[in-house]
Amino acid sequence: MFSSPKGLLHSTFNKRRVHIMDIQEIWNARPHTLSISEWGDRIEEHLEGERQNEAIFNLDPDDDREYNAIFVGGGAAGRFGSAYLKALGGRQLVIDRWPFLGGSCPHNACVPHHLFSDCAAELMLNREFFGRYWFSNLDGKIVNMKELVDLFRQGRNGPHAIMNFQSKEQLDMEYILNASARIIDNHTVEVCGQIFKAKNLILSMGSTANKLGIPGEELKGVFDYESFVEELDYEPGDTAVVVGGGKTSVIYGCFFNATGRKTTLVVRSTLLKLIPDSETRGYVIDRMKEQGMEILEGSNLIRVEDDGNGKAGAAIIQTPDGERRIETDFIFTGLGETPNSEEAAEILGLELSEKKEIIVNDKMQTNVPNVYAVGDMIGAPMEMFKARKSGCYTARxxxxxxxxxxxxxWPDFVHSHYEISWFGLSEDEAREQYDNVVTIKMPPENENGLNIGLPASDRMMMFAMDKPALSGFQKLVIDGDTRKVLGAHHVGCGAKDAFQYLSRMVKAGLTVDDLGEMDELFLNPTHFIQLSRLRAGNKVLVDL
Amino acid sequence: MFSSPKGLLHSTFNKRRVHIMDIQEIWNARPHTLSISEWGDRIEEHLEGERQNEAIFNLDPDDDREYNAIFVGGGAAGRFGSAYLKALGGRQLVIDRWPFLGGSCPHNACVPHHLFSDCAAELMLNREFFGRYWFSNLDGKIVNMKELVDLFRQGRNGPHAIMNFQSKEQLDMEYILNASARIIDNHTVEVCGQIFKAKNLILSMGSTANKLGIPGEELKGVFDYESFVEELDYEPGDTAVVVGGGKTSVIYGCFFNATGRKTTLVVRSTLLKLIPDSETRGYVIDRMKEQGMEILEGSNLIRVEDDGNGKAGAAIIQTPDGERRIETDFIFTGLGETPNSEEAAEILGLELSEKKEIIVNDKMQTNVPNVYAVGDMIGAPMEMFKARKSGCYTARxxxxxxxxxxxxxWPDFVHSHYEISWFGLSEDEAREQYDNVVTIKMPPENENGLNIGLPASDRMMMFAMDKPALSGFQKLVIDGDTRKVLGAHHVGCGAKDAFQYLSRMVKAGLTVDDLGEMDELFLNPTHFIQLSRLRAGNKVLVDL
Structure with missing residues (x-):
C-alpha cells in the first residue's frame, strides 16, 4: 500500500517515491529517435544515474485533438490499452512513475520470477546428477543468490528499453515517464506542474504486495518479491522461511530450495490450492518434498525475531503442533497483492470492494463517469493477459x-522446479458434472506408479532415462459421451505455450477425435495427440 | 539396407539379425499380467540376456476370427494401426523383430536425438556461463560422450516396457515380438515356423540409414544414428566430422560440438534447407557458428583414412576450395533413410519408386491386392505423425x-542447440503469393540487431538477461489483407508443442485478431499473442 502527503499516485516503491516527488526537469524525447540500446543507457541514467530528477516527455506537438484517454500507469494494462486506442485512431497519453513502460512486471515481478524458476529447474537437474557427466558438484553447497539477483538487475533494462522504443517508434504512443500523475478530477491530471485533460481517465496503477502485519516484519531480511529484487544486499544464510501457499511463494520457495537452502513453506491453509486437479497437485508437492522442502500447512508466521542488529534472526511460526522457531536471516512473503486504489478512490469517489478492488462493469467503467479501471486495480485474476486485455477493451x-x-x-500456470500448466476442469470437478468421465494419463495407472520411463520430452530427457519418476505428469480429462476435452493438466516443461492455444480449441469444442487428427511434433511435451489417437478408434471411450 | 539369405524381413540391425534367425523357443505371454518394470526386466533378458532366442507370443486363444490385418513391423505405424484396428472392432496381429513394440524410434532414433539435444542445450548454457553462478568450468574441456550414450542405453527400456504393457493391458492388441516374419503371400506370413493368415497384410518395416558408399566407410569410428547408440564403445577424441545438412546431422553435430569437440559439418549442398524462413535459418546457423562449428557447404566426404589399426584416422573432404584432410577418429553420417522395402517388393511384386518407397494410393494400398504399406516404407515425410496416422488410416x-x-x-521442427519450430509459409514464400505481407518479429527490426533483451522465456532467461542475442528469434507471417496468419517460425525453447495446435488453428483460418483475443501465459515462449494484440487495433496492419 502507499500513502503520500502530496497526493501523488502510483509510486508504491519507497525508494522511488522519495525521489520522484522532486522531479522538476523535463526531457523532450519527441524529436529523438533512440535505438534500443540508447534507451537502455538512458533508462539506467533515469533510474540510478544523473537523470533521476528528469521526466521523459514524448508528446505529439502536431496533434491538437483532446486526448480520448489518459492512462494513469503505463504497466501492462496502460501500455496495451494505449497502443490499442492509438491504433483505433484515438489520441492517448500514458503516464508512469518509472522511466520505462511495461510496469513492475519486467522490473521486479513476473520476469524475475521466470529467471529464478529457470535457475531452479537447472539447479534441480544439476543436483540430481551432480558428480556425473558435466555437472558441478553441488552436494551440500549453497549457490549464491545475490549474484542471480544481480544478474537480473543488470539485464532487466533490456526489455524496458524495447518497450520504450517499440511504444514510441512502432506504436506511435504519447507518453510521460519518470513522473507521477496527480489526479485532479475525472478528466484532469497534473504532471510536473502541467495540467493534462482528457475525455476519459483510465486507472492502471497496479497493486502492491500485501504485508503480514506482524511484529518484526520491518526488519532487514524480510522480503517480498519486490524488495527481494530491489533491496537484497547480502548473501542469505543456509535457511529460508517462505510465507504463503500460492504462486509467488512456491516460485520463490522452490528457487531458494534449489540454491541449496533449507526452505520451509509456511501456509495458512493449503499449499497450491490454485492447481485444480488433485493428482496433478499431489505430483507437484511430492516433488517439492523430495527436493527437501518442508511444508507447514495450517500455519502462520507470527513474529520475526531481531538478531540484535536490526536484522531478522528467527521466524516464530504457529503450527498445528505448537510453536516452531526457525533460525534464519531470510524470510520471504508471498501473500498476494492489493490494488493501489485507495487514494484515487478518495479523490474521485470510486466505489471499492472490501479487498480494495475498484468495482467496474464489463466495460471497465467505474461508478464515476468517464473513469475506467483496468489491470490489477479491478482485482483477480492479477495476470498479464487480463491486464493487457482489460486495457485494450477499455480503449475499444x-x-x-x-x-x-x-x-x-483462462489457462493458468505456476512454476515449482517444474513448469505446471492447466485449463478447464480437474478430474474431480468433471466427475461432479459429467456421468462418463474418461482420463488419459502419462504415466498411466499401473502398479509401478511413477517410476516408469514416460512422459519424456524436452528438458526432461535425462530424468526420463535415469530417474523416470521425475520426468513429469500429465492428464487429459474427457467427457466420454460427447468425446469433448474438458480439461488438461501438465507438469514438466514445454507445454505452457501450447496450453494457450489448446485451451482456446477446447472452448470451441475440441474432441479426442480432433486431437488424434493433429500432427504431433514428436517427442511432444504434451503427449495428448498420440494418446488421444490411441483411444479415438473406440466408440466407447475408456481410460488410458 | 538389408538382405537375408532366409528371406527374413525387417531385421536391419546386424547384431540383431544374427541372433534373430536362431529363435526357436516361444514364451506365451497371454496369461501373464506383467507390470511395467517386469516388462522392462523381461525386455532386457530378450535383448541382451538369456532369453535372446525366445519369441514373445501374445495371441488371443478365445478369438477365432480371421485376422483383419497382420502388421509386419510394430514400430509407430504398426503399433498405432494395430491399436486403431482393434479399437474399431477388428482383429489384428502385429509382429516385430524387437522384443518390444514402438520400433526403432525409442530404441535408437528419435528418442536418443532428444536426449542428446537436451544435453546440447544444457551444455551450451553451461559453456556460456562457465565459472559463474553454479556452472562447472568446461573451458577447454571435453564432456564424455560415451557416458551419455550409456545413459540412454540404460534408460531406453523404460519407454519400451510401457509400450508392451500398454499395448497388451490397455489396448488389448495381439502381438508377436522378438521374432521375424517371413512374408509368404499377400495373406500369409510365417513366424517361428507357424503360419498366420489375414485378410490384409500391412507392411510397416521402417527404413535404414543411408550409407556414403565411399572408401573407408566400414572402418570403426564411422557411425550413423543407429550404430552411434548401439556400437559406440570408446570415447572419441577432440574432433568430429559430420556428413549431411539435414535434421540428423545438425542434431548430432550440435551435440558433438556442445561436448567440446571441434565439429565440422560437411554438407553437399546447403545447410538446413529444411528451415523454410531464410531469416530464421540464418539465426540458427549463425548461432551454430558462434558455438564454434565449422560448416563446409558444397562439400563431400570422399574417403576415410585408416589409422593403421582398422579405425578411422582422418576424413578426406572435397570442398569448393580443394581437398581438406581432418584428422579424427569420429565420423558421423546423417544422410537420410531408405525404406526397407526391397525384399517384400520382390516376394509380393510391389511397385517401388526410385528411392525404394513403396508406391501407395491415398488409402495406403499398394499395387498388390490386400497389401498396404505405411510409415517410412512409403517415403517422406519420415516423421512420427505420418507413421502413426498412416497406420490408423489403413486400419480405418x-x-x-x-x-x-x-x-x-504439417508443422515441423529440428534441434540445434536450440529448439526450432515452424509451419506454413516463410516470409519469402508469402511475398511471392500475397501482395500485402506483414510480419511480427521478436527481436523487432532495429539498429541494435539481435543484441537486445527480447525474446525472453523459459530456458532462455539467463541468456535474455546477460547475452540477449542468444535468447532466440521468432516471426509470424501474416496476410495484411485478410489478416490471416500464413506461417510461424520460432527459435528458442518451449514452442514446439504449441506449434502442433497453432498450426491446426492457422489451417482453420486464424487471424491476428483471433490471436490477440487469446489468454497468454506470460512469459509465453511464443510472444505471438501479445504482439498480435498490439497490432490488432490497426485497420491497416503494419509490421511489428
Whole structure:
C-alpha cells in the first residue's frame, strides 16, 4: 500500500517515491529517435544515474485533438490499452512513475520470477546428477543468490528499453515517464506542474504486495518479491522461511530450495490450492518434498525475531503442533497483492470492494463517469493477459465499440522446479458434472506408479532415462459421451505455450477425435495427440 | 539396407539379425499380467540376456476370427494401426523383430536425438556461463560422450516396457515380438515356423540409414544414428566430422560440438534447407557458428583414412576450395533413410519408386491386392505423425471406412542447440503469393540487431538477461489483407508443442485478431499473442 502527503499516485516503491516527488526537469524525447540500446543507457541514467530528477516527455506537438484517454500507469494494462486506442485512431497519453513502460512486471515481478524458476529447474537437474557427466558438484553447497539477483538487475533494462522504443517508434504512443500523475478530477491530471485533460481517465496503477502485519516484519531480511529484487544486499544464510501457499511463494520457495537452502513453506491453509486437479497437485508437492522442502500447512508466521542488529534472526511460526522457531536471516512473503486504489478512490469517489478492488462493469467503467479501471486495480485474476486485455477493451469502448470483457476460463500456470500448466476442469470437478468421465494419463495407472520411463520430452530427457519418476505428469480429462476435452493438466516443461492455444480449441469444442487428427511434433511435451489417437478408434471411450 | 539369405524381413540391425534367425523357443505371454518394470526386466533378458532366442507370443486363444490385418513391423505405424484396428472392432496381429513394440524410434532414433539435444542445450548454457553462478568450468574441456550414450542405453527400456504393457493391458492388441516374419503371400506370413493368415497384410518395416558408399566407410569410428547408440564403445577424441545438412546431422553435430569437440559439418549442398524462413535459418546457423562449428557447404566426404589399426584416422573432404584432410577418429553420417522395402517388393511384386518407397494410393494400398504399406516404407515425410496416422488410416480403410490420407502442410521442427519450430509459409514464400505481407518479429527490426533483451522465456532467461542475442528469434507471417496468419517460425525453447495446435488453428483460418483475443501465459515462449494484440487495433496492419 502507499500513502503520500502530496497526493501523488502510483509510486508504491519507497525508494522511488522519495525521489520522484522532486522531479522538476523535463526531457523532450519527441524529436529523438533512440535505438534500443540508447534507451537502455538512458533508462539506467533515469533510474540510478544523473537523470533521476528528469521526466521523459514524448508528446505529439502536431496533434491538437483532446486526448480520448489518459492512462494513469503505463504497466501492462496502460501500455496495451494505449497502443490499442492509438491504433483505433484515438489520441492517448500514458503516464508512469518509472522511466520505462511495461510496469513492475519486467522490473521486479513476473520476469524475475521466470529467471529464478529457470535457475531452479537447472539447479534441480544439476543436483540430481551432480558428480556425473558435466555437472558441478553441488552436494551440500549453497549457490549464491545475490549474484542471480544481480544478474537480473543488470539485464532487466533490456526489455524496458524495447518497450520504450517499440511504444514510441512502432506504436506511435504519447507518453510521460519518470513522473507521477496527480489526479485532479475525472478528466484532469497534473504532471510536473502541467495540467493534462482528457475525455476519459483510465486507472492502471497496479497493486502492491500485501504485508503480514506482524511484529518484526520491518526488519532487514524480510522480503517480498519486490524488495527481494530491489533491496537484497547480502548473501542469505543456509535457511529460508517462505510465507504463503500460492504462486509467488512456491516460485520463490522452490528457487531458494534449489540454491541449496533449507526452505520451509509456511501456509495458512493449503499449499497450491490454485492447481485444480488433485493428482496433478499431489505430483507437484511430492516433488517439492523430495527436493527437501518442508511444508507447514495450517500455519502462520507470527513474529520475526531481531538478531540484535536490526536484522531478522528467527521466524516464530504457529503450527498445528505448537510453536516452531526457525533460525534464519531470510524470510520471504508471498501473500498476494492489493490494488493501489485507495487514494484515487478518495479523490474521485470510486466505489471499492472490501479487498480494495475498484468495482467496474464489463466495460471497465467505474461508478464515476468517464473513469475506467483496468489491470490489477479491478482485482483477480492479477495476470498479464487480463491486464493487457482489460486495457485494450477499455480503449475499444472509449472509441465507440460495443464490447464486454469479463475474464473467465483462462489457462493458468505456476512454476515449482517444474513448469505446471492447466485449463478447464480437474478430474474431480468433471466427475461432479459429467456421468462418463474418461482420463488419459502419462504415466498411466499401473502398479509401478511413477517410476516408469514416460512422459519424456524436452528438458526432461535425462530424468526420463535415469530417474523416470521425475520426468513429469500429465492428464487429459474427457467427457466420454460427447468425446469433448474438458480439461488438461501438465507438469514438466514445454507445454505452457501450447496450453494457450489448446485451451482456446477446447472452448470451441475440441474432441479426442480432433486431437488424434493433429500432427504431433514428436517427442511432444504434451503427449495428448498420440494418446488421444490411441483411444479415438473406440466408440466407447475408456481410460488410458 | 538389408538382405537375408532366409528371406527374413525387417531385421536391419546386424547384431540383431544374427541372433534373430536362431529363435526357436516361444514364451506365451497371454496369461501373464506383467507390470511395467517386469516388462522392462523381461525386455532386457530378450535383448541382451538369456532369453535372446525366445519369441514373445501374445495371441488371443478365445478369438477365432480371421485376422483383419497382420502388421509386419510394430514400430509407430504398426503399433498405432494395430491399436486403431482393434479399437474399431477388428482383429489384428502385429509382429516385430524387437522384443518390444514402438520400433526403432525409442530404441535408437528419435528418442536418443532428444536426449542428446537436451544435453546440447544444457551444455551450451553451461559453456556460456562457465565459472559463474553454479556452472562447472568446461573451458577447454571435453564432456564424455560415451557416458551419455550409456545413459540412454540404460534408460531406453523404460519407454519400451510401457509400450508392451500398454499395448497388451490397455489396448488389448495381439502381438508377436522378438521374432521375424517371413512374408509368404499377400495373406500369409510365417513366424517361428507357424503360419498366420489375414485378410490384409500391412507392411510397416521402417527404413535404414543411408550409407556414403565411399572408401573407408566400414572402418570403426564411422557411425550413423543407429550404430552411434548401439556400437559406440570408446570415447572419441577432440574432433568430429559430420556428413549431411539435414535434421540428423545438425542434431548430432550440435551435440558433438556442445561436448567440446571441434565439429565440422560437411554438407553437399546447403545447410538446413529444411528451415523454410531464410531469416530464421540464418539465426540458427549463425548461432551454430558462434558455438564454434565449422560448416563446409558444397562439400563431400570422399574417403576415410585408416589409422593403421582398422579405425578411422582422418576424413578426406572435397570442398569448393580443394581437398581438406581432418584428422579424427569420429565420423558421423546423417544422410537420410531408405525404406526397407526391397525384399517384400520382390516376394509380393510391389511397385517401388526410385528411392525404394513403396508406391501407395491415398488409402495406403499398394499395387498388390490386400497389401498396404505405411510409415517410412512409403517415403517422406519420415516423421512420427505420418507413421502413426498412416497406420490408423489403413486400419480405418480395412474396417470399411471411406478415408483418404495424404500428409500435407504439417508443422515441423529440428534441434540445434536450440529448439526450432515452424509451419506454413516463410516470409519469402508469402511475398511471392500475397501482395500485402506483414510480419511480427521478436527481436523487432532495429539498429541494435539481435543484441537486445527480447525474446525472453523459459530456458532462455539467463541468456535474455546477460547475452540477449542468444535468447532466440521468432516471426509470424501474416496476410495484411485478410489478416490471416500464413506461417510461424520460432527459435528458442518451449514452442514446439504449441506449434502442433497453432498450426491446426492457422489451417482453420486464424487471424491476428483471433490471436490477440487469446489468454497468454506470460512469459509465453511464443510472444505471438501479445504482439498480435498490439497490432490488432490497426485497420491497416503494419509490421511489428
Amino acid at each position: 469502448h472509449i472509441m465507440g465499440e460495443d464490447i464486454s470483457y469479463v475474464p473467465r476460463d | 480403410h480395412i474396417m470399411g471406412e471411406d478415408i483418404s490420407y495424404v500428409p500435407r502442410d
